[in-house]
Amino acid sequence: MEKTINVNLKIWRQRGPKEPGQFKTYQLDKVSTDSSFLEMLDMLNQQLVEKGEEPVVFDNDCREGICGMCSLYINGHPHGPVQGITTCQLHMRKFKDGDTITIEPWRSAAFPVIRDLTVDRNAFDKIQQAGGYTSVNCGGAPDANAMPISKEVADIAMDSATCIGCGACVAACKNGSAMLFVSAKVSQFALLPQGQVERARRARAMVKRMDELGFGNCTNTGACAAECPKNVPLSNIARLNREFIKAKFQD
Amino acid sequence: MDKMIDSTPIMKDYADMESVATTTIDSKIPEGPVAEKWTNYKAHQKLVNPANKRNLDIIVVGTGLAGASAASTLGEMGFNVLNFCIQDSPRRAHSIAAQGGVNAAKNYQNDGDSIYRLFYDTVKGGDFRSREANVYRLAEVSNNIIDQCVAQGVPFAREYGGLLANRSFGGAQVSRTFYAKGQTGQQLLLGAYSSLNRQIEKGTVKSFNRREMLDVVIIDGRARGIIVRNLVTGEIERYAAHAVVLATGGYGRAFFLSTNAMGCNGSAAIQAFRKGAYLSNLAFTQIHPTCIPVHGEDQSKLTLMSESLRNDGRIWVPKKKEDAEAIRAGKKKPTEIPDEDRDFYLERRYPAFGNLCPRDIASRAAKERCDAGYGVGTGNAVYLDFKYAIERLGEDVVRDRYGNLFEMYEMISDDNPYETPMMIFPASHYTMGGIWVDYELQTSIKGLFAIGECNFSDHGANRLGASALMQGLADGYFVLPYTMQNYLSDQIKVPHFTTDAPEFDQAEADVRARIEKLMNIKGTKSPDEIHKRLGRVMWDLVGMGRTLDSLVKALAELEEVRKEFYSDLRVVGKADDLNTELEKALRLEDFLEMSKMMAIDALHRNESCGAHFREEYQTADGEAARNDEEYMYVSCWKYNGENEKPTLYKEPLKYEAIEVQTRNYKS
Numbered sequence: 018m019e020k021t022i023n024v025n026l027k028i029w030r031q032r033g034p035k036e037p038g039q040f041k042t043y044q045l046d047k048v049s050t051d052s053s054f055l056e057m058l059d060m061l062n063q064q065l066v067e068k069g070e071e072p073v074v075f076d077n078d079c080r081e082g083i084c085g086m087c088s089l090y091i092n093g094h095p096h097g098p099v100q101g102i103t104t105c106q107l108h109m110r111k112f113k114d115g116d117t118i119t120i121e122p123w124r125s126a127a128f129p130v131i132r133d134l135t136v137d138r139n140a141f142d143k144i145q146q147a148g149g150y151t152s153v154n155c156g157g158a159p160d161a162n163a164m165p166i167s168k169e170v171a172d173i174a175m176d177s178a179t180c181i182g183c184g185a186c187v188a189a190c191k192n193g194s195a196m197l198f199v200s201a202k203v204s205q206f207a208l209l210p211q212g213q214v215e216r217a218r219r220a221r222a223m224v225k226r227m228d229e230l231g232f233g234n235c236t237n238t239g240a241c242a243a244e245c246p247k248n249v250p251l252s253n254i255a256r257l258n259r260e261f262i263k264a265k266f267q268d
Numbered sequence: 269m270d271k272m273i274d275s276t277p278i279m280k281d282y283a284d285m286e287s288v289a290t291t292t293i294d295s296k297i298p299e300g301p302v303a304e305k306w307t308n309y310k311a312h313q314k315l316v317n318p319a320n321k322r323n324l325d326i327i328v329v330g331t332g333l334a335g336a337s338a339a340s341t342l343g344e345m346g347f348n349v350l351n352f353c354i355q356d357s358p359r360r361a362h363s364i365a366a367q368g369g370v371n372a373a374k375n376y377q378n379d380g381d382s383i384y385r386l387f388y389d390t391v392k393g394g395d396f397r398s399r400e401a402n403v404y405r406l407a408e409v410s411n412n413i414i415d416q417c418v419a420q421g422v423p424f425a426r427e428y429g430g431l432l433a434n435r436s437f438g439g440a441q442v443s444r445t446f447y448a449k450g451q452t453g454q455q456l457l458l459g460a461y462s463s464l465n466r467q468i469e470k471g472t473v474k475s476f477n478r479r480e481m482l483d484v485v486i487i488d489g490r491a492r493g494i495i496v497r498n499l500v501t502g503e504i505e506r507y508a509a510h511a512v513v514l515a516t517g518g519y520g521r522a523f524f525l526s527t528n529a530m531g532c533n534g535s536a537a538i539q540a541f542r543k544g545a546y547l548s549n550l551a552f553t554q555i556h557p558t559c560i561p562v563h564g565e566d567q568s569k570l571t572l573m574s575e576s577l578r579n580d581g582r583i584w585v586p587k588k589k590e591d592a593e594a595i596r597a598g599k600k601k602p603t604e605i606p607d608e609d610r611d612f613y614l615e616r617r618y619p620a621f622g623n624l625c626p627r628d629i630a631s632r633a634a635k636e637r638c639d640a641g642y643g644v645g646t647g648n649a650v651y652l653d654f655k656y657a658i659e660r661l662g663e664d665v666v667r668d669r670y671g672n673l674f675e676m677y678e679m680i681s682d683d684n685p686y687e688t689p690m691m692i693f694p695a696s697h698y699t700m701g702g703i704w705v706d707y708e709l710q711t712s713i714k715g716l717f718a719i720g721e722c723n724f725s726d727h728g729a730n731r732l733g734a735s736a737l738m739q740g741l742a743d744g745y746f747v748l749p750y751t752m753q754n755y756l757s758d759q760i761k762v763p764h765f766t767t768d769a770p771e772f773d774q775a776e777a778d779v780r781a782r783i784e785k786l787m788n789i790k791g792t793k794s795p796d797e798i799h800k801r802l803g804r805v806m807w808d809l810v811g812m813g814r815t816l817d818s819l820v821k822a823l824a825e826l827e828e829v830r831k832e833f834y835s836d837l838r839v840v841g842k843a844d845d846l847n848t849e850l851e852k853a854l855r856l857e858d859f860l861e862m863s864k865m866m867a868i869d870a871l872h873r874n875e876s877c878g879a880h881f882r883e884e885y886q887t888a889d890g891e892a893a894r895n896d897e898e899y900m901y902v903s904c905w906k907y908n909g910e911n912e913k914p915t916l917y918k919e920p921l922k923y924e925a926i927e928v929q930t931r932n933y934k935s
Binding site for chain 2: 051205
């Protein structure tokens with residue numbers, strides 16, 4: 018049966034990257050506990066629009082936890098208080114009547130705020146462009162079963178490849194490090210036979226690009242993996258460190 | 269909705285439309301037996317030499333499976349590619365949400381699969397409303413897709429021996445679906461995105477994010493550029509090229525509630541339509557049978573539960589109406605209904621395919637039971653029960669196969685599917701119809717191509733599961749990069765275009781005027797409010813079961829929604845600034861046009877086929893009654909101006925390799 022709650026929202030509003038931002042508070046009543054968190058924000062925006070005010074801008078798209086677009090920092094946690102899910106998968110039944118909910122954008126030097134809760138994550142694309150691929154052109158690939166890969170290796174590679182590129186790891190890290198993101202991609206290819214040819218070059222190039230883009234250093238606090246909505250394991254970072262050192266020895 | 273509407277004027281307007289058709293449609297299907305057409309085509313098509321490729325510019329709009337694979341492959345070949353997406357990164361395109369898998373005719377399972385069988389299943393699954401030659405080519409290149417993706421490092425599921433694993437999907441009797449957990453779309457898209465990134469790094473592809481196409485620019489009858497709105501700054505920008513490729517996805521959000529992402533839209537198709545590209549088979553919209561039912565008014569989207577669940581889940585409703593009523597009233601639990609009082613209606617009606625019958629059939633059967641009063645939940649839901657699979661396989665095996673989907677279900681519905689059956693209901697999911705293209709994937713405008721879901725080409729009246737990913741990648745990796753060269757080969761002497769041409773001035777002025785108009789309505793309703801109203805009209809009257817009356821009524825209601833839009837829309841904020849309300853309003857305006865065309869197409873097609881079920885055309889046992897005599901053609905609609913009737917052209921469909929028959933999933 019449908020239940021509703023009333024909530025107080027404390028939301029970060031900011032016009033642009035160079036402009037100062039501030040928290041604004043909003044009262045929102047009769048929110049169905051079956052609604053998703055983003056549907057709750059839709060309700061708020063509808064009310065703001067009815068008053069002629071500009072809606073709160075937040076990135077979102079698939080609303081089923083896979084596109085990686087939604088990126089809200091809720092009550093001190095990237096993607097909110099529930100582990101292993103994205104913001105769009107969070108439901109209002111996780112909150113109580115009368116709760117105050119604080120909503121902020123990802124905060125990191127490498128992710129400048131565009132408007133309100135929307136940030137620019139272009140730096141992630143740039144890191145991938147540095148080497149997050151196998152250099153094979155379309156056409157001419159050998160038969161897919163020509164190269165057996167053990168189920169175990171394929172499964173671990175899949176766990177690394179699960180990263181949705183949302184940036185929660187960076188937002189969670191006190192240093193704003195992108196190590197979990199970079200290591201997930203480096204790991205996927207380091208594990209698979211397809212990635213061997215460019216293994217060293219890839220680790221070097223992606224780490225170099227990451228450093229150039231203003232991300233912080235990793236101090237192994239593990240906050241990234243704890244807050245990752247896809248539970249990408251911390252062991253990826255250990256693997257990246259090994260890959261990077263091995264690559265350095267090859268220089 | 270209860271208003272009495274006089275249907276006569278609308279009927280008079282649309283009933284005699286066919287008589288207008290005169291032009292013959294040239295689909296450029298190559299000569300020869302179906303199995304040799306693509307080979308012959310490739311052997312004789314014109315190519316562009318490497319030195320000339322770098323002098324040719326190509327715009328690709330969209331970065332889903334089709335867009336990203338086309339942009340990267342054209343870049344690898346040496347063309348200059350400009351690639352656009354509305355999201356913050358190419359990796360977010362909605363292809364990413366596909367869960368189940370991708371089909372290919374590898375026959376790795378030794379279960380009798382072949383290119384011909386995949387071709388046959390797809391044509392039959394599409395209820396004989398797709399083009400044989402295109403579908404055969406699709407089946408032919410399906411195997412290359414798997415090879416290419418594995419070479420990219422896509423971590424497909426594997427068996428203990430290290431070889432690739434497969435599973436079954438609806439409409440097939442073989443296991444030909446390759447998958448990566450429940451995230452196949454994501455992994456394939458990330459594969460294409462990685463190839464795209466490689467080309468961006470090399471400089472052959474320039475990537476433009478957070479840009480939305482608002483018009484296509486035609487110069488001397490050829491597509492030569494696009495006008496886009498920068499979604500961060502609100503600036504209107506111009507881009508020129510020798511050819512334009514649309515890879516902009518489907519129009520399923522015309523129903524407002526759908527499994528599509530919030531940003532999915534049919535706008536590029538409507539822009540092309542207004543400039544002369546035909547729209548085809550718009551009535552063919554896929555309603556996916558296994559989605560989580562609607563919970564309330566504030567809902568923004570529906571979540572799909574993968575079709576793979578139908579491998580082991582059994583679908584049922586109570587046999588007795590009083591049980592259904594008791595469940596709806598909360599007085600009974602589904603687990604209290606004994607087996608003999610459960611109606612496994614798919615197994616009952618379709619013994620040969622059972623719970624794995626095609627999507628259109630499964631969706632309609634669910635609606636039929638709910639309409640008859642046997643629905644559970646709000647009345648619009650049926651059960652998908654894993655009790656039997658857990659008894660047969662054990663909970664661990666079920667958890668291993670579907671664990672992540674079960675978790676997702678529990679998160680949304682707050683029910684534990686290990687203990688109580690899931691509730692599911694059909695929802696708008698995919699659009700088989702779209703922009704008309706010929707065999708070369710070129711639209712009726714020269715130099716304008718359409719690939720992936722936004723074209724109409726391969727799925728006929730119904731798409732089989734795991735075939736959308738196949739088509740997107742087939743078009744982008746293996747078809748378009750070839751066929752485009754046939755067009756571009758005589759463009760090599762055409763110098764790089766600039767955006768100074770008067771046609772660009774005009775197109776930009778039109779876009780600005782359109783935005784101005786919407787900003788100045790200054791009414792009281794937000795785009796979402798009007799979109800919800802549109803969605804209700806479409807779902808109730810142009811949804812799973814349509815009738816002559818409902819469609820006539822729909823056209824009248826759509827006119828009302830349109831009036832409300834142009835008189836009472838409110839867009840807050842400014843035009844030359846980041847403005848999410850303006851983005852929604854522009855897309856909604858195009859959905860209004862698209863919805864009207866969907867209703868017209870459904871109204872004109874006096875038959876039932878695939879996903880298009882006109883209730884007055886059904887067999888005695890409630891199956892779709894096709895009318896091959898009169899409707900075995902692709903409808904091609906040409907735009908004639910804002911308040912003018914569109915013209916219908918017909919592309920006849922010929923079946924040479926497959927004998928046309930009534931679809932049978934019973935025996």
